[in-house]
Amino acid sequence: MIDIGQKLRKAYFTALDGNLTWDGAAVPVVDEKLDVQITDQDVYVIMTAQNEVDANNKSYWARECDIEMRIINRRKATNTKEVVEDVSNQVLTILFPTKNTVGISIDSPLSLTYSRLTNAEYDPLAQTEDGFVISKKLVFKNRITQ
Numbered sequence: 001m002i003d004i005g006q007k008l009r010k011a012y013f014t015a016l017d018g019n020l021t022w023d024g025a026a027v028p029v030v031d032e033k034l035d036v037q038i039t040d041q042d043v044y045v046i047m048t049a050q051n052e053v054d055a056n057n058k059s060y061w062a063r064e065c066d067i068e069m070r071i072i073n074r075r076k077a078t079n080t081k082e083v084v085e086d087v088s089n090q091v092l093t094i095l096f097p098t099k100n101t102v103g104i105s106i107d108s109p110l111s112l113t114y115s116r117l118t119n120a121e122y123d124p125l126a127q128t129e130d131g132f133v134i135s136k137k138l139v140f141k142n143r144i145t146q
Helices: 005-016 082-095
Strands: 043-054 062-075 111-128 131-145
Touching (some): 005 043, 005 062, 005 082, 005 131, 062 082, 062 111
Antiparallel strands (some): 043 062, 111 131
């Protein structure tokens, strides 16, 4: 059995990075590493929590893994859900282009058995020192076999 964490995050990052836009600009995708440049962005997607459980059987190693993403929108004036909803729609269209296909693939020797959205939730509008922040959390359940 090998650790699936980095390989699964890489699969999501590869599928989304460079493919999300808002108002004509690219929406950065980051893996829980906020650097100086990303905090200057109005809109970005960050991969946060990841939880894994064993799902082994007699034939193969398997893990079920929930991966959480947050779509963040920061504004100097009041904010709406429109931006995070638009980016969320793009994420879902890329990850699930049809009812029976998934838009990510994982490096060998691992195999993605299934991936699905299990939860979508808005965080309340929050006021910060320099404006307002609204975000939407997406949680995806994945089954990985080896």
